[in-house]
Amino acid sequence: MAALLELAGITKRYPGVVANHDVSLEVAEGEIQALLGENGAGKSTLMKIVYGLVRQDEGEIRWKGQAVTENSPVLARHRGIGMVFQHFTLFETLTVAENVALGLDPQAAGPDLPARIRDLATRYGLAVDPMAPVWSLSVGERQRVEIVRCLLQSPRLLIMDEPTSVLTPQEADGLFATLRRLASEGCAVLYISHKLEEIRSLCHAATVLRGGKVVARCDPTRETARSLAALMIGKAPPELAHRPSRSDGPVVLKVRDLSLRPSDPHGTNLRRIGFEIHAGEIVGVAGVAGNGQRELLRALSGEDPRAPQAAIELAGQPVGDLNPRRRRDLGLSFVPEERLGRGAAPKLSLALNALLTGNRHKLTRAGLIDAKAIDRRAAEIIRHFGVRAAGTHAEAASLSGGNLQKFIVGRELYEDPKLLIAAHPTWGVDVGAATMIREEMLALRDRGGAVLLFSEELEELFLLADRIAVMFHGMLSPPTPIRELTPESVGLLMGGAGFDEGDAGRAQAH
Amino acid sequence: MLRLTRRADPSRTLEIAAPLLAVALTLVVAALLFLALGKNPLDAFRAMFWRPVQDLYGLTELGVKVTPLILCAVGLAIGFRAAVWNIGAEGQLIVGAVAAGATALQFGEEASGPLPWVLPLVMGTLGGMAWGAIPAFLKTRFNANEILVSLMLAYVGGLTLQYMVHGPLKDPMSFGFPQSASFTEPARLPVLLETTRLHVGFALALIAAVLAWVFVTRSYQGFVFRLSGEAIEAAAYAGFSRTKVVWGSFLISGGLAGLAGAAEVAGPIGQLQPSISPGYGFAAIIVAFLGRLHPIGIVAAALLMGLFYVGGEIAQMELQLPIAITGVFQGLLLFFLLGADSFVRWRLVVAEKR
């Protein structure tokens, strides 16, 4: 049987980087094939080429044996290719039905569309309300909208880009059921992920990309997670085992009955959050994105200083209404989730970015910047953390994601904080950098520092944290020692089980 | 088909060449325009760009023109770097002039010492600051768009001047002309060179440019302003107050524009008139961009723009070229500059149709 989709010798170059180099692969009807690789391996570029968003420099796409000469998202959809993007292609202020309509041809999006959405949603167990505005939906619901949009076109091939990174384990199981059912109906699935266990359980075949090239094809059911990881990064994956903390020090951060209305109209209400972190421990915060993590992080960092003064105590001092600099003076460091634009100013040099949160008394003199001092500081961070950069005068934007994250983490650890708050510090970072960042957090803890780690990856939390709490609808469950938890029990909490749903947590827009 | 692709690194060469390229392109278009008007472009260029600078008096006149441009543009650039868009410098200049004028009119011929001319400058600066404080307050307190508010206040400022010269500050001996009495000699700015009009304000403008240079390139606060403009989230993350940056930008740019207005009326003009500025406050926006928002670049850009003004007048007299052509050139220059700037970070490539 001829393959449904065939890629032959696809090459795509960008200035300074070859994203895909002579990539070939085949997908058959009814097959769930994994596309596996590290960040920057070229998976997304390859899929954008298939979907017609990017044009290859060399090579050929064949669809049902026929060479594809003209390609665009519209043509790809006509062929029967649907794509669910990692960063959803949804429009927050529009309704579900309008969002779906924008992904269909005009004649396919008639007035009966809401009914067809409901129909399809029930058939595949993808409950969504067609009339709801997208901003009011949870991340999982948004993904369902994307999937419904694809399924309404009866696709022959469905491309899923990192679909489970935003789901609870239980939601992920639901998604897998849907995908298996589609495959049994003959639809092919190209499944992009770096989560090895789920690839082993879901996929029939796997193509591994590294540095833009195909380095292996395998049957993932016959591999182990370790062997897949080795294929992906080209060497044995670094070992990092869980190390329990040695001692409980004094309380470093104490949050008491923190409730806060969101400043963003689509934000989440924080509701009666309370917890403590001790010196020498890592507390992990799990939760599906959009359950108040952003809001809590801003309240803790001081970017949102509207909290009552006494609601947040840092090293024994009430700080709820202090700005970030005052909190930093008390020993707080913070690695925000957006690297470029928040954690670092894109067009400023690394030296000036070192000044961003560096202690101004050490880096300035009489109101003037001490150019030598910031240069020295940046050079030390670069050296100590192995940041690959053209030098201290390189723009922050010129660094790769992993290198910039190492620089930011290095900067935040430089002044040896009492408490480090880190939001998704290894998200989108290569395995080497991720391991290093994790080691540094453990080292800080072992030196007696406290770490509050927000992450959407349960594996990471179980690896690093001593206690884990879960955020749901703006509430936080009590941090629990990890020996009393399993990924399943945390997953249930992420889905809301065990939270008191007395009053609605989500903020209502005006 | 032409396409833009991102350069791996910004082109340092183009960063410097872009303003020169923009000036060159403007001159090319200008030459074509002169041809279309039936004038010899060489004659026109000679009138516009050579005649003004061929003797000392011409140079000092250029200095008179660039004084308000430098003062306004240096202040605006500090704000623009912080993404605070004060485009009402014209209004702040006019209100500064009114404040300075009202002060200067209090001094008689018998006054002595520097106070009679220093005080109007101080009052003018404060007047410009006050006018700039309004959009700053409305922005920080009520989130009102500073572009629109500062511009609306420029119109209000212009009408305030009209009201003053038609009413409260009108000279009773002016035979009905809407203008104030001439300032007395002690209230006029001292000139730097005898027999020319080059006044103390020019020196103040250069001092302002140097101070601004230190501020934007060396000072911690200058870093904070720039950060706030380039990455507002990063500034918030680091804990720098946007409110202070908005206030600072408007007080600095408003104050300098007010000083420029004060120096105009207390310097070359010598009284309050219905029209005291040929749009210096707006031209300064172009000067600021042309000078790369950099104080030293601004001095150079102001010299060029000053030439447009002086040369435009000469061209009008000698070649009957309309004075409005100055505005056309100003706009063109800014267009070309913005366009050329894009190629610092982007490269034009010929690509097959996608």
Added chain:
Amino acid sequence: MGDELDTAIAVITATLRAGTPLVFAAMGELVAERAGVLNLGIEGMMLVGAVVGFMVAATTGITPFGFVAAALAGMAAAAIFGVLALNLMTNQVATGLALAIFGGGLAAFIGQSWVGIPLPGMELPFPEPLRQIPFVGPVLFGHDWLVYLSILLVAGVAWFLRRTRAGLTLRAVGENQESAHALGYSVLKIRWLATLFGGAMAGIGGGYLSLIYTPQWAEDMTAGRGWIALALVVFATWRPWRVLLGAYIFGGVTIIGLQIQAAGASLDSNLIAMTPYLATVVVLVLISRDVTRIRLHTPASLARPFHPEA
């Protein structure tokens, strides 16, 4: 009693006339902004439209030709903005400012020999007998073509944005340019069309001033109306019918000031002339203080440059 009625009719008519150029300019900008394009150069586009429209109407003697020319001239001015801000991805704020300055200079330059020339009038749309009906006649049927067209324009834009697929696409582009691109929509093409529409409407707004409202050409005759139109879009929180309301409020403010003066109040004319500008500031403050509401309605991709690689 009769005098008061006449005054009321005069005020209503004058208010609509004063508001109409704002309706055109602001509706054009509204459409551009809903597509994510912030063009601050309305003042320049209006002036270019005003002068070109005037020249064509005065030359041909046919006012409608003047409006067509005004629209084309506004589009041409908007095209400069398009090349820079859309294709070359320049800063939209700076580019719009440049267009405002350039448009003013260009209009003054090409229009200087046209100052003070008279123009033929334009026939009114409704017949004399209808206009003679007491009160209702002049209030409903007594206006010029453009007043009615501007109201139709608002209705058309509201319908387009709300009910049509193309309108949905345009809103999508303004809301999230990356998503629209990923779904296969040409962000650049849609923005170009919206920008040109904005230019055409600004041109007509300017043309209304020089062809009907004044009717003659004078340098800087827009007197800040292009900027007021920008404020109107914010005031309307990007919704068409509120633009109409806002424009008439501004028209009313202008007219009432003149009425007070005409009534013999001893207020200086310069102080009265300040009212529209001060009113703009007041309205901006009132509407902007509700940060949540502004954020909720501002097109999320407004003024963000777009490149498919980014």
